[in-house]
Amino acid sequence: MQKNNISNSVIRRLPRYYRFLGGLQRQNIAKISSRELSEMMRLTASQIRQDLNCFGGFGQQGYGYNVAELRKEIAHILGLDVSQKIILIGAGNLGRAITMHVDFEKYGYELAGIFDSSIAMENIEIAGIKIMHTNRLEEFCKKEKPSMAVLCIPRTGAKETVEKLMELGINAFWNFSHYDINYDFPDVHVENVHLTDSLMTLSYAAKGTNEPIGEE
Amino acid sequence: MQKNNISNSVIRRLPRYYRFLGGLQRQNIAKISSRELSEMMRLTASQIRQDLNCFGGFGQQGYGYNVAELRKEIAHILGLDVSQKIILIGAGNLGRAITMHVDFEKYGYELAGIFDSSIAMENIEIAGIKIMHTNRLEEFCKKEKPSMAVLCIPRTGAKETVEKLMELGINAFWNFSHYDINYDFPDVHVENVHLTDSLMTLSYAAKGTNEPIGEE
């Protein structure tokens, strides 16, 4: 029973819970208490219980949580139990790497099609999927009805691409381009991935280590 | 003048400020007020001023902020103005994609070496850099003194790799592996990139759209 407004902070912790529970399952651990899990994950037991209780009482007093069951519940909350079709736009270095590296099936997604605007790319196969020319997008989407798109294209022309995809019924974007989708399309679901942001955060932290406190 | 403890939330916004200021610079915009910037970035002017004032008074009353100057200050805060050597470990799909896709030079980093434990990979060139066998790590690090490592290896064996790299003076890891570095090495700087976490967050948000409120 999902309460209406779950905070973003909670949602962003769910995939991590899911991963840790997966690890426990691999070790054949059947039950875990919030305290044990909190020690593994380096957060408080309180937070775990609060987080989980946003969605329902998945535990049992005096016992803890059933690992397999809890994992399944989180999968359901995240929508991993319903297969979703995804298309990927832009088969450059990044697009190809994501295709090969991200295990879509593992999380219940299906990478249904890869598109590129370069004719030279057409019919090249990546991870068993043939690249299609973008002029086949409409035909494909009307038939396959993908719900999400991975955007691996340059900023230029990205707006037009998103507009087109929205018309074809896609309203969720995993955005690796540096184009700010929500600025033009505020109602669409976007998850931005700015790899270099993360690198810069690291370099800030590392910098601190080597400098005396009080430096500018 | 950096106050001692800047919160993580502030730090994580800096790269985004940096990007937006870059955009303004490309458009030859010389000055911007916190209000104007806040409208572009969809956050409050208050927050921008608070964030920046953690590091110093970069603005001028009645005028606003000089774009070029502010961008330079943020680059300095993030450590982008000091060239840092980075090595990348693991030249599989992901490692190669990061090598080709991430513009290290643009942010003042130098990708100084790529290492892989497979002999078959040795001397293959990616983006102009020859892959070295991991047995050359020690020799290389003693000579080049890289400060950060990009980890693109499987979980298995990751602990040993990190341990070795630490001994060779590396204390910052851009971690694409699913190995939890800080669990074993709490003092090392780590920036974890879990691409699929971000995808799951998106699928949660997208799911909400298609379901009636109050559903489980």
Added chain:
DNA sequence: TAGATTGTTAATCGATTAACAATC
């Protein structure tokens, strides 16, 4: 039952926003 651990309410802490005096 007694012990353990949850679910949940209350207290605390931190981050964001609002307000305004300082000042260019």
Added chain:
DNA sequence: TAGATTGTTAATCGATTAACAATC
């Protein structure tokens, strides 16, 4: 100078932690 906009303090809001009664 008058107008604009910062830097900074105070108020608000939300998220995390602590506490404990409910209950397995």
